[in-house]
Amino acid sequence: MKAEKFDQKFDQGREDIIDDLDLSTARRVNLEQKRINVDFPAWVVESLDREAARIGVTRQSIIKVWLVERLKAESADKSTSSNAVNTL
Numbered sequence: 001m002k003a004e005k006f007d008q009k010f011d012q013g014r015e016d017i018i019d020d021l022d023l024s025t026a027r028r029v030n031l032e033q034k035r036i037n038v039d040f041p042a043w044v045v046e047s048l049d050r051e052a053a054r055i056g057v058t059r060q061s062i063i064k065v066w067l068v069e070r071l072k073a074e075s076a077d078k079s080t081s082s083n084a085v086n087t088l
Contacts, residue, residue, distance in 0.1 A: 001020055009015045040048075045059070052062040 006017065006020060009017050009020070048059050048062060052059045055062070057065075
């Protein structure tokens with residue numbers, strides 16, 4: 001199917017376009033997994049394990065959640081501070 005016809009189907013919204021897509025090659029940009037290794041002191045690993053067990057998740061899950069929360073907070077702080085500078 002030509003892109004023009006696909007765009008028409010999509011824009012009209014009357015037909016389901018999902019069958020026209022090859023989802024086997026679909027990617028979610030910036031959401032691909034990338035493996036890294038991080039070394040922590042034993043007391044940090046033990047603390048992570050205790051907290052993970054307390055809330056019922058894996059060590060890896062708690063690390064991911066905490067890192068994402070921190071990155072979002074840092075991003076929000078930078079956005080707020082740059083907006084404040086721009087209004088001066």
